Amino acid sequence: MLFHSxxxxxxxxxxxxxxLRSAGHRVFTPDLFDGRTPESVEAGVELKDEIGQDEILRRAIxxxxxxxxxGLVYAGFSLGAWLAQTIAFxxxxxxxxxxxxxTGEVPDDAAVDGLPTQLHVADPDAYEPHDWQTVWYLRMREAGADVEVFRYPGAGHLYTHRGVPDHDEEASTRTWRVVGDFLRELG
Incomplete structure (x- = not known):
């Protein structure tokens, strides 16, 4: 299940x-924005706020x-990462x-017993401060997740997204190589 940003x-x-389909995976990509594709991150944030975070989460669920x-692997880009994490819990x-x-908040009562988890983020990332990533990592480990974090120095927040200012081809290529290995290991 792959959630959009x-x-x-x-x-x-x-x-x-x-x-991912070419690698043999079934992939679902739900449209949580009713067919609207914002032109910029700022327009996307406005649309997210218009729809409401609770409604977007309801649609994702x-x-x-x-x-x-x-037995889904939950995946997501930025906002979609929060959705994926929330639903996987x-x-x-x-x-x-x-x-x-x-990432998203890790509830105090979260328990995910060995859930294989990968996080791929820019370093630094304006939306994911480094200290937050450390807290998130520790909380995920306490919840029982098997966590790996991959940081991409100098990349922009949405570095895998072609056609946006954040795009970084080298970081994106490295990410997809690691993701491919991760998904193969999950079977």
Missing amino acids: VLGLHPTVEETAER AAAAPHSDT GDEKARGLLLLHG
Whole structure:
């Protein structure tokens, strides 16, 4: 289950889904923004605020629910990473968690018993301060997740997204190589 960022179903989301499908994975890419694809991060934040974070989370849960019995790997870009993490915490059949460009709060009662988790972020990242990543990492470990963090020095926040100012081809290529290995290990 691959959740988009505040840029909606940006071409990078579909490119990523196709890359993963070519490697033999089934990939679902729900549109949580009703077909709207913002032109910029700022416009995406406005749209997110217009729809409301609770409604976006409700839509994401509804999109994942029909597939959750299959043991999903939850993945997401930035806003989508928060969604993926939040939903994975509530799905005891989750097989993995792949976070690109963001994280979410780790509830005090979170328990994910060995959940394989990867985080890929720019370093530094304006939306994910380094001290937050450290706190997040420690909280995830306390919750029982098996966590790996990959930082990409000099890359922008949405560095995997072609056509946006943050894009960094080298960091993106490295990310997809590591992600491919991660997903192969999950089976």
